[in-house]
Amino acid sequence: MQHTVEAPMNNEVLENLRLELRRGCLILAVLAELRDERYGYTLRKALASQGMEIDEGTLYPLLRRLESQGLLVSEWREEDKRNKRFYRLSADGKLILKQLAAEWKSINASLDGIL
Amino acid sequence: MELIDRYLQAVKFALPQAQRDDIIKELRDSILSQIEEKEAELGRILAEDEQVDLLQKLGSPLHLASHYRKQQYLIGATMFPIYWKVLKAALGLALLVLAAASLATAAAGKTFTESLGVLLRLPGVALMVFAWVTLVFSVLEFFGAKFRVRHRWDPRRLPPLMKNDPRKSSFELITQLLVQTTFGVWWLAGLHYQYLVFGPGIAFLRFGPVWQTIYPLFVVMVVTDLTLTVAMIVWPRWTQGRPVTRLVMSVLGVVVLYFLINSPDLFVASDASASQLQLVAKNINYGVHLGLLVTAIVNVITIVRETVRLVGLRLAHVPQATVGS
Numbered sequence: 001m002q003h004t005v006e007a008p009m010n011n012e013v014l015e016n017l018r019l020e021l022r023r024g025c026l027i028l029a030v031l032a033e034l035r036d037e038r039y040g041y042t043l044r045k046a047l048a049s050q051g052m053e054i055d056e057g058t059l060y061p062l063l064r065r066l067e068s069q070g071l072l073v074s075e076w077r078e079e080d081k082r083n084k085r086f087y088r089l090s091a092d093g094k095l096i097l098k099q100l101a102a103e104w105k106s107i108n109a110s111l112d113g114i115l
Numbered sequence: 116m117e118l119i120d121r122y123l124q125a126v127k128f129a130l131p132q133a134q135r136d137d138i139i140k141e142l143r144d145s146i147l148s149q150i151e152e153k154e155a156e157l158g159r160i161l162a163e164d165e166q167v168d169l170l171q172k173l174g175s176p177l178h179l180a181s182h183y184r185k186q187q188y189l190i191g192a193t194m195f196p197i198y199w200k201v202l203k204a205a206l207g208l209a210l211l212v213l214a215a216a217s218l219a220t221a222a223a224g225k226t227f228t229e230s231l232g233v234l235l236r237l238p239g240v241a242l243m244v245f246a247w248v249t250l251v252f253s254v255l256e257f258f259g260a261k262f263r264v265r266h267r268w269d270p271r272r273l274p275p276l277m278k279n280d281p282r283k284s285s286f287e288l289i290t291q292l293l294v295q296t297t298f299g300v301w302w303l304a305g306l307h308y309q310y311l312v313f314g315p316g317i318a319f320l321r322f323g324p325v326w327q328t329i330y331p332l333f334v335v336m337v338v339t340d341l342t343l344t345v346a347m348i349v350w351p352r353w354t355q356g357r358p359v360t361r362l363v364m365s366v367l368g369v370v371v372l373y374f375l376i377n378s379p380d381l382f383v384a385s386d387a388s389a390s391q392l393q394l395v396a397k398n399i400n401y402g403v404h405l406g407l408l409v410t411a412i413v414n415v416i417t418i419v420r421e422t423v424r425l426v427g428l429r430l431a432h433v434p435q436a437t438v439g440s
Binding site: 039040041044055056057058060061064076082083084085 | 134137138140141142144145147148149172173174178179182183
């Protein structure tokens with residue numbers, strides 16, 4: 001039996017699945033971008049310029065979570081006459097990034113075959 | 116900039132205390148950086164509407180602040196189905212006990228308003244039941260979450276398969292109904308015509324007044340017992356008939372036992388002037404009281420066991436998620 005799904009419902013399901021799919025990818029992208037030191041705003045712009053749009057409400061709490069997990073280190077420094085919080089990968093973060101990148105490539109290769 | 120400050124003030128209000136200032140400082144810098152970039156692009160200061168647009172993109176203050184908080188819950192998804200079933204069972208039990216207590220109050224000769232008053236205590240009792248069940252499960256969740264981390268699950272320790280058909284046959288049920296009817300009629304008649312119970316012993320011993328006081332409760336028990344058996348005959352697919360019957364009868368039994376245990380003279384001497392008989396009645400009352408106390412404890416255990424069994428049966432019928440979902 002074929003089920004019909006109304007358009008708004010379909011959109012909502014799609015949006016939720018899309019967010020779920022992006023969640024893990026964003027972490028990987030953020031870790032990768034922070035191989036070089038950046039503060040939140042420039043990090044967000046760097047991600048957006050490569051097609052990974054992320055809003056502040058997601059990015060800043062994510063940065064704090066990654067820092068509390070020991071994957072990032074941060075420090076407040078003055079730049080352009082304003083205090084900014086700069087983030088970069090910690091030693092643990094570098095190791096995790098390497099492992100996650102390998103995992104990502106493996107998943108990507110599998111999905112390429114499946115899709 | 117007043118609008119930005121008001122926005123940040125509202126965000127700050129909902130942030131975790133320890134990180135408030137740090138988060139606000141970072142958010143302020145991010146917002147100001149965006150404004151500066153926009154203003155450089157336009158070559159002018161942003162109008163209020165443009166600032167509003169920018170803040171609206173950030174989301175409402177509460178929404179933005181919520182991202183900084185850990186997801187908090189009292190009872191997690193693993194524990195919740197058990198909590199929900201136990202809560203429903205406990206509330207149902209509370210309703211049954213109050214209904215029985217209300218009937219007992221009426222049977223004790225109190226006014227309709229008084230017996231209704233007992234029943235109307237339900238909202239307060241339900242609130243207490245809800246609070247206690249939630250508290251117990253919150254504690255279980257708190258310690259359980261820690262335990263589950265290192266819990267080594269072993270399929271060999273799962274409970275054995277439940278009997279496929281826990282129902283009795285029609286023959287068994289009809290025989291049970293006949294026995295229950297015979298016993299019920301004998302008992303209810305015997306409470307009025309005590310010779311039916313005591314036989315020739317009626318010359319020495321009789322029921323105390325409490326048995327007449329709670330007579331309506333016995334009627335309720337007999338009728339309930341018969342009704343449940345009839346229900347099992349009429350709806351043979353009702354697999355939970357036996358545990359439900361045991362549970363309901365145990366609850367009613369506890370109410371009856373409460374009255375009996377609190378009555379010193381369960382049996383009285385037929386001849387009030389015979390001191391020897393008085394002594395015999397006193398000893399019998401003592402022994403019966405002890406027996407009733409043990410029965411009450413067994414009934415309470417049955418109530419707990421059957422409630423758990425019913426919860427287990429219901430949980431067993433919860434559709435299982437498919438592997439990998």
